[in-house]
Amino acid sequence: MAYVVTDSCRGCRYTECVTVCPxxxxxxxxxxxxxxxENCIDCGGCAPxxxxxxxxxxxxxxxxxAGWVEINRLRAAETPVVNAKLPPLPGADERARRLAS
Amino acid sequence: MAREVVIGACPHDCPDxxxxxxxxxxxxxxxxxxxxxxxxxxxxxxxxxxxxxxxxYSDQRLLYPMRRVGPKGSGQFAxxxxxxxxxxxAGRWKAIIAESGAQAILPYSYLGTQGIIxxxxxxxxxxxxxxxxxxxxxxxxxxxxxAYMMTIGHTPGVDPESFVHSKYIILWACNTLSTNSHHxxxxxxxxxxxxxLVVIDxxxxxxxxxxxxxxxxxxxxxxxLALAMMHIIIKEGLTDRDYIDKHTIGFDELAERCEAxxxxxxxxxxGIPVEDILKLxxxxxxxxxxxxxxxxxxxxxxxxxxxxxxxxxxxxLIGAWTHVGGGLLQLPIWAFPVNWPGLMRPDLQPETMxxxxxxxxxxxxxxEMPLDPPxxxxxxxxxxxxxxxxxxxxxxxxxxxEDLFTVVxxxxxxxxxxYADIVLPATTQLEQADIMFSWGHLYLSYNNPAIAPLGEAxxxxxxxxxxxxxxxxxxxxxxxxxxxxIADSMDWSSPVLAGITLEELKQKGYMRLTMxxxxxxxxxxxxxxxxxxxxxxxxxxxxxxxxxxxxxxRQGYGGGQSGEPVDPLPHYLxxxxxxxxxxxxxxxxxxxxxxxxxHAFMNSNYGNLPAQxxxxxxxxxxxxxxDDAGPRGIAAGTPxxxxxxxxxxxxxxxxxxxxxxxxxxxxxxxxxxxxxxxxTVHALTPTAFADLGHAPTFSDMLVDVAAA
Numbered sequence: 001m002a003y004v005v006t007d008s009c010r011g012c013r014y015t016e017c018v019t020v021c022p023x024x025x026x027x028x029x030x031x032x033x034x035x036x037x038e039n040c041i042d043c044g045g046c047a048p049x050x051x052x053x054x055x056x057x058x059x060x061x062x063x064x065x066a067g068w069v070e071i072n073r074l075r076a077a078e079t080p081v082v083n084a085k086l087p088p089l090p091g092a093d094e095r096a097r098r099l100a101s
Numbered sequence: 102m103a104r105e106v107v108i109g110a111c112p113h114d115c116p117d118x119x120x121x122x123x124x125x126x127x128x129x130x131x132x133x134x135x136x137x138x139x140x141x142x143x144x145x146x147x148x149x150x151x152x153x154x155x156x157x158y159s160d161q162r163l164l165y166p167m168r169r170v171g172p173k174g175s176g177q178f179a180x181x182x183x184x185x186x187x188x189x190x191a192g193r194w195k196a197i198i199a200e201s202g203a204q205a206i207l208p209y210s211y212l213g214t215q216g217i218i219x220x221x222x223x224x225x226x227x228x229x230x231x232x233x234x235x236x237x238x239x240x241x242x243x244x245x246x247x248a249y250m251m252t253i254g255h256t257p258g259v260d261p262e263s264f265v266h267s268k269y270i271i272l273w274a275c276n277t278l279s280t281n282s283h284h285x286x287x288x289x290x291x292x293x294x295x296x297x298l299v300v301i302d303x304x305x306x307x308x309x310x311x312x313x314x315x316x317x318x319x320x321x322x323x324x325x326l327a328l329a330m331m332h333i334i335i336k337e338g339l340t341d342r343d344y345i346d347k348h349t350i351g352f353d354e355l356a357e358r359c360e361a362x363x364x365x366x367x368x369x370x371x372g373i374p375v376e377d378i379l380k381l382x383x384x385x386x387x388x389x390x391x392x393x394x395x396x397x398x399x400x401x402x403x404x405x406x407x408x409x410x411x412x413x414x415x416x417x418l419i420g421a422w423t424h425v426g427g428g429l430l431q432l433p434i435w436a437f438p439v440n441w442p443g444l445m446r447p448d449l450q451p452e453t454m455x456x457x458x459x460x461x462x463x464x465x466x467x468x469e470m471p472l473d474p475p476x477x478x479x480x481x482x483x484x485x486x487x488x489x490x491x492x493x494x495x496x497x498x499x500x501x502x503e504d505l506f507t508v509v510x511x512x513x514x515x516x517x518x519x520y521a522d523i524v525l526p527a528t529t530q531l532e533q534a535d536i537m538f539s540w541g542h543l544y545l546s547y548n549n550p551a552i553a554p555l556g557e558a559x560x561x562x563x564x565x566x567x568x569x570x571x572x573x574x575x576x577x578x579x580x581x582x583x584x585x586x587i588a589d590s591m592d593w594s595s596p597v598l599a600g601i602t603l604e605e606l607k608q609k610g611y612m613r614l615t616m617x618x619x620x621x622x623x624x625x626x627x628x629x630x631x632x633x634x635x636x637x638x639x640x641x642x643x644x645x646x647x648x649x650x651x652x653x654x655r656q657g658y659g660g661g662q663s664g665e666p667v668d669p670l671p672h673y674l675x676x677x678x679x680x681x682x683x684x685x686x687x688x689x690x691x692x693x694x695x696x697x698x699x700h701a702f703m704n705s706n707y708g709n710l711p712a713q714x715x716x717x718x719x720x721x722x723x724x725x726x727x728d729d730a731g732p733r734g735i736a737a738g739t740p741x742x743x744x745x746x747x748x749x750x751x752x753x754x755x756x757x758x759x760x761x762x763x764x765x766x767x768x769x770x771x772x773x774x775x776x777x778x779x780x781t782v783h784a785l786t787p788t789a790f791a792d793l794g795h796a797p798t799f800s801d802m803l804v805d806v807a808a809a
Contacts, residue, residue, distance in 0.1 A: 001148075001701075001716040020137075020144050022285045023278065023311070041278050041307065042700075042716060045145030048134045057151075059715045 001058055002037035003046060004072050006065045008054035008099060009033055012092040015085045017046035017055060027079040031089075036076035037069075052096050103127055105552035108136065108610035111150055112219075112530035113703045114379070117283040119146055121153070122610050123531055123551040129553050130154045130531050139611055141262065141542040142283045149703050152712050156529060157555070161513050161709060163526040164556025173501045176519045176774075177595030183557060183567065184524050191571035192360020192574045194231075194478055201408055202485035203232040204455045209462065211240045213483030216535030216548060217439060219561040224482060225656040226446040227565050228293050229454075230574065234476070237458040237655045242432060244796025246651045248409035249431055251641040251667075251793075253360060253417075254631030257436035259392050259428040261542055262619035263315070264366035265290045266426030269388035271299045271311030273412065274323060279700040281541055284394075291426075297388065300380065301326070304724070304766055305759035310474045316381065317761045318568050320693045321402030321676030321801045322371040326675055327411035329367030330382045332359040338385035340421025342675035350630035351640025351670065355514055358670045370675065373742060374762070386419045398697060402801035404674025406793020410641070411671040417637035422625035434540040435631075436614055437508065438595035446578075447657030456661045462796050466499020478506040482527070484563060487516035488705035488772050490784035491799060494748060516773045526558040533560035536606075544611040545591075547600065562586060590760045644669035650794050668761035668807060674792055678803040680763070690745045690803035692729060693764050696782045703771030709775045717770070721777055723752040724766040725806065730756050733807060740809035743767065744800065748784030750777070751809060765806060771801040 002025075005017075008032065009032035017033060018026045019100040026040035026046075035046075039060070058069050104126050111119040131251040133153045136565035137144030146153075166186035171177025197205050204746035208228045214220050228235075233357050249255070264270060264287040277285050285308075292298055292313075300312040301323070309315040318326060334340055335356050345352050364378045385391050399408055413429055421427035422487035442448070457465050457472075462468040466479065479500075487496055500507060500520035509521040518524050532554040537546035537639075547780060554560075556608070559567070562583050562596065581589070588603060597614040606612050616622060633642045643649075647664035698704070701779055707713035723743055725735065735741055737756045742749055743765070752767065771777040 022145065022282065022289070024289075039307075039311075041282055042148035042151075043145045043282060044147070045143075047134060049137070049144070050134075059712060060749035088330075 001042055002034050002040035002072070003042065003044065003055050004057060004058050004061065004068050005033050005035055006054050006060045008052045009050070010053050011095050013086070014051050014086055014088045014092060015082060016049045016051060018082050019085050020045040020049055024081050024083045026082050027076045028082040029075065029079050033082065034072045034075040034079060036072050052099050107549050108167065108497065109530060109548040109551060110537045110546035110610065111146070112214040112216055112535070112548070112611050112704065113149065113706065114215050115703060116281045116539065117142055118537050118539035118541065118544070118546055119283065120152070120546065121146065121150070123176060125551050128322040128552060130157060130449060130758060136610065137180055139544070140613070145283065146699050147282055148716055151705055151714060153531070155711060156406060156512070156707070156711060157531050159513070159710060162555060163511055163513060163524060164555065164558055165526055167497040167524045169522050173503070174492060174497070174520045175513060179473040180523060182311060187567055187571040188727050190508055190523060190568065192416060194572065197506070198332040198677045201477055202529060204234045204475040205477040206231065206233040206464065206545045207476045207479050208233060209459065209481045209486065210236065211238050211459070213485070214561070216530070216531065216537055217444070217590045219533060219535050220483065222441070222444040222656070223561045224565055225444065226481070226579065227572070228570055229449040229656055230445055231572065232451045232454070235454045235656050235658050237454045237456050237650055239650055239654055239795040239797070240459060241397055242400065243650055243654050244406040244791045244794035245395070245397070245409045247649060247794030248406045249413055250651065251589065251638065251643045252410055252413035252635050253429070254489045255435040256544065256624055256631055257433040258367055258624070259426065259430045260619045260622040261430060261433065262287055263426040263622055264288055264392060265294065266424070266620065267291050267390050267392040268296045269385055269391040270296055271301060271393045272308060272312070273301045273384065273393055273395045274399035275394050276302065276308045276697065277306045278311070279306065279570065280396065282697050283700070284541060297384065302592065303764050316373055316377060319370070319372045319679070319761065319765060320695050323399055323680060324404045324408035324411055324673045325362065325370035326368040326378065326414060326673060327372065328362035329360055329364050329378055330415060330485070331384065331411065332362045333364060333379060333382040335359055337383070338419055339383070341423070344420035344423060345415065348625070348630070349639055349704050351638060354670055355414065355639040357625050358672065361672065363633060370673070370681070389421065390424035391419065391421050392427055392430065394430045398695070398800055400796040402798050403677045403789065405568070405791035405796050405798070406670055407674055413641050414637070414671060417639070422623065425623045428625065432540045433543055434538050436543055436597060436616065437538040437545065438592040439538060439589055440598055441590050441658060443589050445657035447652070447659070450658060453660055454658050456655060456658065458795055459671060460491060460790070460795070462486050462490055463499055465494030466502065466505060467495050469495065477504065479492055481517055482564070485515040485517045485705045487520070488708065489769065489779055489783060491783050491788050491797065492614045492747070493780055493784040507808040515705070526556060526563070528554045528558045528560045531725060532558060534583050536590055543614045545606060545617060546611045546626060547606045549607060549610070595750060595759070624648060631747050639670070641669045648793055655730050663795070676801045677798060678787065678801055681801065686803050691763070692804050692806060694743065694767060694782070694785065694802050694804045696767050696769045696786065699768035703773060705770050708770045714776055717768070719776060721750070721752040721767065721781070723770045723806070724755045724757060724760050726758060726760050726762045726764070727756045728752060729765070729806070735806065735808050740805050743804050744809045745785050745804045746805070747787070750782055750784050752778045765804065
């Protein structure tokens with residue numbers, strides 16, 4: 001069990017999640033972040049602070065996002081840890097507004 | 102749409118007491134989240150509480166009083182009114198008191214909620230006034246508390262936030278990431294600052310995986326390690342002589358006592374190589390500030406009390422207390438100026454009370470204990486003993502007695518509540534007000550009610566007001582409002598509450614006690630231990646009075662203590678049940694079983710709720726080393742039976758080298774009547790007490806495992 005980052009993060013990558021995670025379980029590539037399910041302690045701190053609501057618990061995934069459980073597992077193993085907040089990707093705010101509307 | 106955010110505090114029996122923000126829309130709680138402003142809990146909750154609103158609105162909630170209409174344990178109930186329930190309870194209690202005396206009534210509770218006015222002591226004044234039997238509630242930390250009092254007194258110890266200053270951190274029998282997770286960022290910060298983190302645990306827990314050094318130790322042998330560490334510190338001159346001379350008593354006797362506890366002795370007991378014991382000790386003694394965080398588990402074996410005695414001596418021996426971030430962290434609860442006598446009201450007790458220990462519930466109910474009068478009425482609140490207390494089958498036999506009148510106040514129809522004659526509905530934390538201490542940080546918290554009570558559920562405070570009225574009590578003390586009870590619950594004249602008002606506390610939700618900040622807190626730099634001598638007592642003066650349980654765990658009653666002789670110096674007591682100490686038993690049951698807290702449950706809380714049950718893996722899992730599973734023909738994920746002479750439970754095998762060979766791990770919390778469908782791990786746990794404070798010994802047992 002773990003929390004899972006989904007495609008809503010892609011193109012925004014706000015990394016607010018990283019500031020609250022107590023166990024450094026976030027990884028990232030050029031597009032988005034991923035949660036390492038081996039380290040996640042299910043504390044849930046990241047989900048409510050994500051500006052685009054991209055993070056869900058693996059036992060409550062929206063049906064169309066279920067594939068992201070495995071993607072997080074695979075990508076977290078291949079990508080570096082991110083433990084400090086980064087600037088969001090260009091166009092993130094515009095994209096977040098679109099997602100919210 | 103009316104939308105508001107209400108600030109509260111987590112009610113659970115956990116050190117972290119998180120600040121919670123509940124979003125309420127049109128009177129309904131729609132979400133909870135951690136409060137990002139809280140300096141310790143920092144905007145996170147945990148796997149248990151993240152969806153607390155689903156606990157509140159669960160379709161399993163008990164919302165009305167009910168009376169049993171089927172056989173005991175059948176779970177068949179019919180709704181009645183509160184008046185009917187109270188009339189029946191008071192009628193039965195009065196008749197029992199008239200015929201047998203009030204001691205035939207036994208209250209039974211612990212920390213289903215740990216709010217100060219609804220928690221540990223809420224029923225004590227009523228049962229003290231009635232003269233009922235005292236339930237000696239030694240579920241948790243009682244052995245540690247006795248040992249701690251004997252050694253360094255009731256000190257808050259190291260501020261958990263001061264850990265950022267520590268350079269050597271030992272988490273001893275403490276799986277921080279599962280049971281104290283909001284402490285972790287302070288430990289991680291210390292690591293970033295260059296601290297070394299050591300975890301001592303039979304299991305490579307998720308916490309141990311993140312440590313610099315995990316030291317596996319055989320269950321129940323921690324005392325041997327602590328005594329050997331003292332042996333080495335003394336022998337190698339790693340002591341702080343100045344600190345010892347000024348702020349301790351009994352050093353010469355301690356040194357003599359520790360001579361026998363060589364590294365070789367400890368290695369044979371603990372399974373830790375001699376060189377590792379030497380390295381650990383030398384690093385600990387020479388890397389200031391050094392701090393030890395003990396968990397609750399360290400007391401749960403035959404020598405648990407003396408283990409904590411020995412660990413509590415270590416910091417003074419090396420002068421660790423002279424540094425911010427150096428010393429020992431056990432229970433910072435002692436920093437809170439709680440008005441314990443005002444909560445418990447021992448002054449209302451008759452001169453002598455009959456004391457029945459919480460772990461003896463089975464024999465006490467089932468007639469297997471000489472009790473005159475026998476227990477004829479049981480009142481359970483804040484507890485689910487059928488899931489969490491040893492001798493499960495005996496408890497079940499007792500609860501099934503037709504002549505036992507059982508009342509249970511609960512959120513859900515637990516394994517225990519199923520046996521009730523009357524069930525009463527209790528509110529959750531979102532439906533009640535409370536003031537909260539913490540045993541893991543130094544913030545006083547206030548829980549504002551977020552929503553109105555559901556159905557006819559009432560807070561425990563209201564429950565006991567109604568019971569007092571039904572029992573014809575007239576003393577206005579029993580009819581104070583929650584606000585008055587909250588105001589009475591603390592000693593507001595205490596310096597640690599200077600500048601803290603209830604009004605401000607309600608508004609902010611939490612306030613740090615008025616003490617030195619975490620970067621200056623060094624409470625025993627100059628001694629000042631709250632012991633009889635004011636010093637750290639290697640040789641304990643309290644030992645002269647014999648074994649005792651802190652009155653806090655006995656409704657304030659100080660009489661009738663067991664008083665067995667206690668050695669004033671720390672010493673080693675091996676486990677009752679281990680291959681080394683009980684070889685004949687180990688022929689039949691060669692594996693040591695420990696039953697730690699589940700990552701997803703809070704004791705048995707959430708053992709019935711889908712989100713947490715899913716996260717606990719749906720079924721009881723038991724962790725085995727592959728080398729123990731292989732010869733038994735057990736494959737990963739397959740059903741197994743775990744058994745000893747006391748009982749059997751069913752589980753599924755998880756195989757991993759993360760557990761020591763010869764040790765099996767069965768996290769507790771599943772209910773018999775939810776996913777477990779049969780006895781739980783506590784069907785196997787022993788009934789013996791640890792050496793101090795009547796702590797349980799359920800990490801001190803031998804079992805065997807077989808494919809089911």
